[in-house]
Amino acid sequence: MMTIQKGLKGQLRVASDKSITHRAIILGAMAVGKTHIMQPLLSDDIRQTIHGVQQLGVDVVITEDNDIIIDSLGIADIQKRQFDEPIAFNFGNSGTTTRLMIGLLAGLGIPAVITGDASLSQRPMNRIVDLLTGYGADITTTDGHLPVTIRGGIMTDVINETLKVPSAQIKTSLLLAGLSAGVPVIVFDDFQTRNHTENMLPSFGVTVDCQGGMIFVSGDQRLTATTVSVPADMSSAAFWLVGATLQPGSDIVLQDVNMNETRSGIVKVLRRMGASITLLNERVQNGEPIADVRVASVSQLIGTTVQGGEVTTMIDELPILALALARSEGDSRVMDASELRVKESNRISTVSETLVAYGADVKPTPDGFLITGVSRLQAPAESLSDHGDHRIAMLQSIAQLLTNDDAPLPNQAATAVSYPDFKRDMEVLMHA
Ligand SMILES: O=C(O)C1=C[C@@H](OP(=O)(O)O)[C@@H](O)[C@H](O)C1
Numbered sequence: 001m002m003t004i005q006k007g008l009k010g011q012l013r014v015a016s017d018k019s020i021t022h023r024a025i026i027l028g029a030m031a032v033g034k035t036h037i038m039q040p041l042l043s044d045d046i047r048q049t050i051h052g053v054q055q056l057g058v059d060v061v062i063t064e065d066n067d068i069i070i071d072s073l074g075i076a077d078i079q080k081r082q083f084d085e086p087i088a089f090n091f092g093n094s095g096t097t098t099r100l101m102i103g104l105l106a107g108l109g110i111p112a113v114i115t116g117d118a119s120l121s122q123r124p125m126n127r128i129v130d131l132l133t134g135y136g137a138d139i140t141t142t143d144g145h146l147p148v149t150i151r152g153g154i155m156t157d158v159i160n161e162t163l164k165v166p167s168a169q170i171k172t173s174l175l176l177a178g179l180s181a182g183v184p185v186i187v188f189d190d191f192q193t194r195n196h197t198e199n200m201l202p203s204f205g206v207t208v209d210c211q212g213g214m215i216f217v218s219g220d221q222r223l224t225a226t227t228v229s230v231p232a233d234m235s236s237a238a239f240w241l242v243g244a245t246l247q248p249g250s251d252i253v254l255q256d257v258n259m260n261e262t263r264s265g266i267v268k269v270l271r272r273m274g275a276s277i278t279l280l281n282e283r284v285q286n287g288e289p290i291a292d293v294r295v296a297s298v299s300q301l302i303g304t305t306v307q308g309g310e311v312t313t314m315i316d317e318l319p320i321l322a323l324a325l326a327r328s329e330g331d332s333r334v335m336d337a338s339e340l341r342v343k344e345s346n347r348i349s350t351v352s353e354t355l356v357a358y359g360a361d362v363k364p365t366p367d368g369f370l371i372t373g374v375s376r377l378q379a380p381a382e383s384l385s386d387h388g389d390h391r392i393a394m395l396q397s398i399a400q401l402l403t404n405d406d407a408p409l410p411n412q413a414a415t416a417v418s419y420p421d422f423k424r425d426m427e428v429l430m431h432a
């Protein structure tokens, strides 16, 4: 049955930033004193990081206001603890927890065995383990994947790397390894991947020298506890940026969204396609630019090509951008995005399959998509799998909304990974 739905209306604060919350917890565990994380994301992936630092003996409390307090004696104290046997970590679905904790554990030389769920077990870990091994860590993968075993080892060499993969997880892992081993780190990041670690370290008292794509941290620095306020996550806001742009009659405001240039490529691309997006109340908080973002529907978007550096600034938003491209006029192309193949699912396949099931014209390519716009979407004949991937689950919900069909919204269990209140926020925006 077809019903005409109203546009999305109202204002809300989407889930807090996942990348920033992970970093604040790990740096808080490495620092001496009480770190207060205000408005953190509290999602399944974040609970993996909290549990990980607790296993190292660090005290973490979630307050009644849902803030996080980390009380730690710092890196030196963690290193002094005698762990009788290797610590068994299981980081569930979280790539960021895994790769960042590998850096920290390798730098500290703490014996550990790291596992994860079926999705995480298929994701490449050699991209960080091979680098750390080159600097003295005694650490191995299982054919490039989990389980990863850390036997100890002493990292004494200066870490000097040029990123070969556009990955902020690798960059951060190297920085954490150097800080915890007490050796200098110099990383050349020509891809300009997300820079939250570099932005946050100074508030923990660490001097970071960033010039162009070069990041340098000297090896003799101690972290001191601080307060971190976490903005709303662009990767979660992106679902409403596209939903409100495409659903006629929409006009919404998303509060406190992180507009960091390394994260906000989707705003640039949607504007290029003709979207109506206005930034209000722009300000800087903890070194991160934030704004309230107003989005109103437009009658037609124009297709575009996304490639090169732009891809890095919106890697997690490409699934929902593909939906916008699928409803735009003309041909579009996404290139240089083969990293999508090694996320929680192979997102080149799962995004293409999902959108084709909704009546879109999307062809997977080795490094992206070829898309020809269609004027409307239709609900799929059968219910679709979200492949256990939170971004695919949310993509399906927005696609379903745009069909204006009464069919129930797809299963949203996977959204707990990054955006636990996704369903509630959809109801707020649909009924305001
Ligand atoms: O550093 C981070 O917080 C993240 C980096 C990106 O992964 P890669 O480093 O693998 O590109 C991104 O996809 C992930 O969601 C979060």
Ligand SMILES: C=C(OP(=O)(O)O)C(=O)O
Binding pocket: 045, 093, 094, 095, 096, 097, 316, 343, 344, 391, 418
């Ligand atoms: C890729 C993602 O996260 P992670 O790598 O931390 O699993 C994501 O959130 O889309």
